[in-house]
Each structure stands twice: as structure tokens, then as C-alpha cells.
Amino acid sequence: MTFALDNTSRKPSPPQIVTQGGLGNATAVAVTDIVSGALLWRLWARLGWNDILQRYRRSLLGPLWLTASMAIMVVALGILYAKLFKTPVDNLLPFLCVGFLVWTLIASFLVEAGTLFTGSESYIKQIRLPYSVYVYRSCWSKLIIFAHNAVIYLGVILYFKIWPGAVSLLAIPGLILVLLNGAIISLFIGMVSARFRDIPQLIASFVQIVFFVTPIFWMPSLLQGRTFVLDFNPFYHLVEIVRAPLLGLVPSSKSYLAILLITLINTAVTGAFFARFRSRISYWV
Secondary structure, eight states, rough: OOOOOOGGGOOOOOOOOOOHHHHHHHHHHHHHHHHHHHHHHHHHHHHHHHHHHHHHTTSSSTTTHHHHHHHHHHHHHHHHHHHTOOHHHHHHHHHHHHHHHOOOOOHHHHGGGGGGGGGOOOOOOOOHOOOOHHHHHHHHHHHHHHHHHHHHHHHHHTTTOOGGGGGGGHHHHHHHHHHHHHHHHHHHHHHHHHHHHHHHEEEEEEEHHHHHSSSSOGGGGGGTTTHHHHHHHHHHHHHHHHHHHTOOOOOHHHHHOOOOOOOOHHHHHHHHHHHHHHGGGGOOO
């Protein structure tokens, strides 16, 4: 006697999740996102400019309010700390001015990166765009504000009759490296903050601490040879590759090597994270 097996009585097997291409495909999609986002430069340039218009709408001076307040702070701190540190004001104030301009740019990347994707929730859920568009948008708006604030630097060098010379052109690749690292770290922080909403508060506290341990309003010569404090401070090197040329000095090779290493690490970590979790951003926001 034979018995037929009833297939309906078998326990169903769990569903299988099939990924096509695996990690290689995810990496290709991430690279495509970055490239296609760059090609949409008209879109993110307009969005970045619109962010500034929205922030200062119905304001009399617009972004120049930020420039005016920064100019007052630079002059006040420059005179105060020149007295406290017994440093000639014509040395400290230009140093403080350029350092504070670059630091403000770096800090804006860190502090505002927490809302990179959560602040664009309406766009992400309604329009299918490369996620890198929001990174380019953020970088462009910050660069515009930095250009506005650069007026302070022009006023300082004219007042103190400083001429940095041709070496000041080294500030251009330095600024590009700052923007590149700012964009990379913004993408990473933006993704992590979309998943864990406490991250922006932690970043804000971290930025305040780093500001005081980085030579922005105090000069490195005050360390009296304890340069290890600066050697392991990546923010010092990021500031220095822009500040030194604008003051007529050539940044040290140590700073360039540190920035190269920082850029490689940022790119590797953020690239892997973006390739792995890019598809989840729309669910996290």
C-alpha cells in the first residue's frame, strides 16, 4: 500500500531575501548617486540659494547680519585676547579673523549635518532624487555664506596693511579640501542622525569643546613646544591649510599629510556606510 504525501501539510519555509549583485552592486549604486547628484547642479545650486533667501527673508541686511556680528566678535575678541596673552594685536587679530572664518565653516558642516536628511523629509518622500543632491545643496549654501564673511578678512588685511602675496593661492586647494571633508562628514552624520535623533545634540556639545582646544583665538606658540596637542587635532590641520596661506605663510607638509589621511579615512568609512544603508534613508527620515 502506498501513501501520497500532502504538500499542504508541510511547514512553509521562511522567505528568502535575495540581493542582486551584493556589496558590489550597492557600491555601484552609491557611486551613481554621487555622480548623478553632481550633474543636477542647477537644482542643488538653486535649492542652496533658496535656503539662504528663506533664512533671511524680510531682513534688511540679509546674510550681512551674520557678517556684521562676526566682524564685531572678531574685533572684540582680538583686542581682548591680545591683552590677555600679551600678544601684539596686529599679529593676533588677523590670525583670529581667518581662523574664525574657517572654523565657522567647519562647525556649520558638523552642527547642521544632523538635519541634512530629516530637514528634507518632504522632498525625500515625494520626489525621487539622488541623496547626494542634499549634500551638494548644503555645501553650496555654506560656501555662499563663507564668501559673505570673507569681507571681514579683506577689511583686516587692508587695515593692518598685510599682503600675503602669491602664496595666498594655496588657500584655494585648502578650501576645496575643507569643503570635500565637510561634504563627506555631513553625509555620514546626516545618515546616522536620521536613524538616531540624539546625535545632533552630541555633535553640538562636541563642537563647543573642540573650539577651545583648537588654536582659533590663541596662537600655537603658547603651547611652548607641546605640539602633540596640535599634531593629533584634525581640526587644526583643516583650519591651517586655509589660514596659513591667507596670512602669507606656507602650510607645513605635516598638515597636508594629515589632511590626506583624514580625507582617505572619511571617504572609506562614509563610502562603506552610504553603500550599506543608502536604501534605508527614506525609511529613517
